[in-house]
Amino acid sequence: MRSVVPTAEVPWWQTAVVYQVYIRSFADGSEDGIGDIAGLRSRLPYLASLGVDAVWINPWYPSPMADAGYDVADYRDIEPAYGTLADATALIADAHAAGIRVLLDIVPNHTSDQHAWFRAALADEPGARQRYLFRPGRGPGGVEPPNNWQSVFGGPAWTRVADGSWYLHLFAPGQPDLNWDHPEVRAEFEDILAFWFDRGVDGFRIDVAHGLVKAAGLPDADESVGAAQSLVEDRAGHPAWDQEGVHEIYRGWRAVADRYTPERIFIAEAWVDGSERLARYLRPDELHTAFQFDFLRSPWRAKVLRTVIDDAIKGAASVGAPPTWVLSNHDVTRTVTRFARSQPGHLVGTDWERGRWADEDPDHELGRRRARAAALVQLALPGTAYVYQGEELALEEVEDLPDEVRQDPTWAQSGFTDVGRDGCRIPLPWTETDAPYGFSSRPGVVTWLPQPAHWGRHSVQAQERDPDSTLNLYRRALQLRPAVWRDAGPVQWLDVAADVAAFRRAGTQCWVNTGDRAVALPAGAAVLLASTAGVRDELPPDAAAWLKVE
Ligand code: GLC
Secondary structure, three states: OOOOOOOOOOOOOOOOOOEEOOHHHHHHHHOOOOOHHHHHOOOHHHHHHHHHOOEEOOOOOOOOOOOOOOOOOOOOOOOOOOOOOHHHHHHHHHHOOOOOOEEEEOOOEEEEOOOOOHHHHOOOOOOOOEEEEOOEEEEEOOOEEOOOOOOOOOOEEEEOOOHHHHHHHHOOOOOOEEEEOHHHHHHHHHHHHHHHHOOOOOEEOOOOOOOOOOOOOOOOOOOHOOOEEEEOOOOOOOOOOOOOOOOHHHHHHHHHHOOOOOOOEEEOOOOOOHHHHHHHOOOOOOOEEEEOOOHHHHOOOOOHHHHHHHHHHHHHHHHOOOEEOOOOOOOOOOOHOOOOOOOOOOOOOOOEEEEEOOOOOOOOOHHHHHHHHHHHHHHOOOEEEEEEOHHHHOOOOOOOHHHHHHHOOHHOOOOOOOOHHHOOOOOOOOOOOOOOOEOOOOOOOOOOOOOOHHHHHHHHHHHHOOOOHHHHHHHHHHHHHHHHHHOOOEEEEEEEOOOOEEEEEEEEEEEEOOOOEEEEEOOOOOEEEEEOOOOOEOOOOOEEEEEOOO
């Protein structure tokens, strides 16, 4: 087994493949139908054999689950359904022993309404409300919210409490926004980071990193910006997002991380307007990396992909950071399904987010071919790559969940118009048996979200048997990647055909064909790996290949 030893010049996080563990749906070791730390520990050998360098674990702290754990009640403990603090430290040790680093998810924009601070605020204890954003309402009797901001999940971003004042929540009412002008809030989070760094955690993914500081006075949003928001929407100019003040916070966090050896790192979730704005989070004294979401917003079109890739590389390079590629996560429609319908010619926005193409049936096999090809592009690029659990199984979005099982607060807050994100959070299938398909060792257990009847077909067990499965494609790609791509130098585009994106990095090329006709590959090229079987002289539509060209 590999072990965690700091390597030579290029730090691990600049080229890492990080696997995103959505803990509730990864593996259940306690037989209650909910994933947990015991389940994750038992599956570490799977992650080691996949060949990932690190895991990012979605929030595992005690939470009333108003937003699947993104409503944290206590940042220094573990959700009882997931285990204990002792389980967490054992997991960190096991992962390190298997050569896998551990990144946690820190949620600094808001707490749970069950957090001790918010309870004190509701009880109106002296000074307690100042840690949040309480304001009087507008209009006669203060019955109107203090401004026109909308929650990301739908409806007003304000909730009124018993004594008539309002508090801000950019997300669910159970997620009150913190006041980052308050020195106690700043000190508390630096201390929470140190708490986990002291326990060996290698870094943090920062939730809603662009939201912490709001424009002074909490002014109305310009109606033209659109008061309504969504996770993926372009939100330039909205007073809730990407304010200058956030950067000072991250300089403080960087100083905390820099106290530790080996290196501790950050990855920002910041939906900002373009790669130049994003680069500001990556200046040398701020965060190490940030998701470049345009890659996951790209339709299946070579031209758009190429533009997005160039832009991301340029943006990151402007501040000396590695680019960071992501095809999906727990907030967006699974890649297979995004690529299973007709493709627009531009970056996709909110209407694309969760497969709201009610009148267009998905062609999952087509989507699967494209998702496999996209993975080979992602893993050939310089920088770091994030793989969301189930991507390596080519799982599709489950779009036909019965309404009564939906858990995402988006569903209710949107007035039952937006089905939300549950469809990409279905418990993983490990075996071909009946539900829960090895997700839990207890047969017949009711999983927190139901799995579809065909889930076993996509299981790890089924894919292990099939040499051409997506799981085996990912394994081979991750095996080859260090030698083939890791130190291969910059991307140089080859002009081949309008529907083909092809680039060279040193002696290796990556080709992807998004058109509907096969294209000839260069004479004498040896195919190192292809997303579809039988690629030799031609690359078929909806496929990608890695080539060694003399
Ligand atoms: C981030 C998370 C998402 C969550 C939201 C509020 O966008 O990825 O799942 O709902 O923040 O914390």
